[in-house]
Amino acid sequence: MARIDTRNSSRYWRDPHVPGLSCLAADFTSHEYAPHSHDAFVVAVTEAGGSEFKSRGSTEEASAATLLVFNPAEPHSGRMGWSKRWRYRGLYLSKPAIEAVGRSLGIGATPYFTANAFKDEALVASFLALHQALDDGRDALEEHELLVSSFGVLFRRHGSGGEPIPAAPRDRELAGLVQALMNERYSEELTLDEMGTVVGLTPFQLIGLFKRATGLTPHAYLTQVRLKAAFRELKAGTPIVEAALAAGFCDQSALNKHFKRCFGITPLQWLRAARG
Incomplete structure (x- = not known):
């Protein structure tokens, strides 16, 4: 159940698909965070405006082009600063969620981050898409795929220490086995773990394999x-x-959304044109 703060708009919820993962969507105009820390690993992205935050003895800025990352138990504080508004989304991963991400990436130890702010617009967009998918809560496969790919890139690109993420085998035959599974069981709620198990890959390896073999992620390919x-x-x-239900979509709305994204029209518009 979301919690609403009437002075500044904010929503907080726990994701039902990943134990230990919590989400925050906030829109602040007059808020200041006192020095504090979280037991969880924190990632935050700014949608509008920005703020100033203090960590590691220095002051930095949060903006739409900056990804914020805080290690567990790392003290920090924040205030509006130069901006009159700060709309942002945060992800909080407690130990069970971090372990789940690690299993999906095929690693046993997650990296430590020696900085809190990263100018990486592509990764910002990836985490924003992840948070929006979690907020929508209608497609568990898409959520897991975005979770694995976003954290995989973050750990590989900016993390220090930990373990290297194993590379996925470059083998079209493996992708073909998963494609056959999709074509046979598209009406079921397939998961990345289930599809990866068929070919002995972690979810992160499976995503990489599919991108190389098909140019699409597993979720995008299954949608097709x-x-x-x-x-x-x-x-x-x-x-x-x-x-919609027979094809594996959760409802007509989901079919409409993906149909229009791919073909520019809704199924009803297509039917009318076909009948005409």
Whole structure:
């Protein structure tokens, strides 16, 4: 259940799919954080405005181009500073969540971060997409895929120490086995762990393998398989709601969203055009 702060808009919730993962969406105009620390590993991205924060004895800025990272138990404070508004999203990973991410990456020890702010716009966009997917809460596979890929890139690109993330085998045959699984069981709630187990890969390795072999992530490829299945159902005269469920989408709204993203029109518009 989200908690609402009426003085400054903020929402806090725990993700049901990843034990130990909590999320915060905040929109502040008059807030100041006293020096504090978290038991959790913290990642934050700014959507609008910004703030100043103090950590490691220096003052830095939070902005839309900066990814903020705080190690567990690392003291820091913050205030609005130069900006009249700060809208941001935060991810808090306690030990169970960190261990779950580590298993998905195939590592036993997560890196330590020697800095708190990273100018990495691509990674900022990746974590923003992850948080928005968690906020939407409608597609567990997409959430897990974004979680694994975002933290995998963060650890590999900016972390110090820990363990190197194993490279995925460059083998199209392995991708073909997972594709066959998708084509056979697209109507089920397939997970990255389940698909990776079929070919002996971690979720992070599976994502890398799919990108090289198909140019798509596993979630994007499975979505294409499901859209093709929905096409077949619609052509056969199946009602849109039933076609969505038969193709593996959680409801008609999910089918509409992905259909329009790929084809520029909704299934209903496509049906009308086909009938015309």
